[in-house]
């Protein structure tokens with residue numbers, strides 16, 4: 001992708017990926033769709049101003065941040081209603097659905113505590129399986145900086161997941 | 169090798185990018201340094217835990233199978249186009265219409281149950297037209313699934329993966 005690409009082309013090319021990112025942290029189909037729509041509306045607005053020259057990195061960052069926001073808003077609603085809204089999802093991990101919801105909440109809280117760069121690197125590496133070199137090029141950072149972000153992100157996340165989820 | 173210099177190799181190893189030429193150095197330090205050994209072990213456990221979070225693994229197959237269009241599409245009729253392609257083209261054209269500088273006429277109070285009521289036309293004063301993004305997003309939140317973009321998205325991603 002280059003800067004001259006139209007938002008619509010970007011939508012065709014990346015909407016599935018955006019959905020996958022959003023679904024990972026939300027676990028619900030319609031919430032993921034909300035995020036897809038919201039992200040591309042923002043993309044549209046952004047392009048009217050100046051199209052980011054690294055759409056993939058931009059979309060990942062905005063999608064994850066939006067998904068985390070929605071997750072937090074949902075959790076607040078759940079707290080108010082005292083209602084556990086598990087159940088809509090298909091679980092591929094072999095965990096109990098309630099466990100998956102709780103794990104997702106803890107992972108979201110862990111990611112939320114990271115810096116934007118750490119979060120982007122962690123998701124790109126752990127979930128998208130990109131190489132450090134590719135991530136560096138996407139984020140316009142030195143490879144050594146990306147590795148440092150990765151280590152810090154892992155350490156911070158480990159602190160959050162320690163005990164309950166990570167057998168140490 | 170001291171622990172500070174070991175950091176980059178540690179990142180490589182946790183990131184599954186350790187070069188064969190570095191493996192002996194990496195394992196040599198691990199064998200001698202309990203702190204780094206623990207660091208490595210717990211980091212690997214953390215990554216493994218993160219990866220147990222399920223994702224939408226079947227998205228592609230859901231999109232690629234034929235889905236019923238939720239609205240009439242004026243797109244290509246001359247040759248068969250897979251419905252999901254048409255849906256994406258439609259959604260793309262909606263976005264394109266906005267970026268090309270067209271006004272969205274009557275979007276604020278439009279009846280989105282019929283896509284034919286969404287009319288794009290030039291020459292609408294900038295002051296009286298809502299931004300397309302706002303109209304679309306606002307409508308979507310009030311009545312999920314009824315905006316054209318939302319219809320397109322739901323057709324593209326028809327069910328829980």
Ligand SMILES: [Zn+2]
Nearest residue numbers: 171174201204
């Ligand atoms: Zn050491």
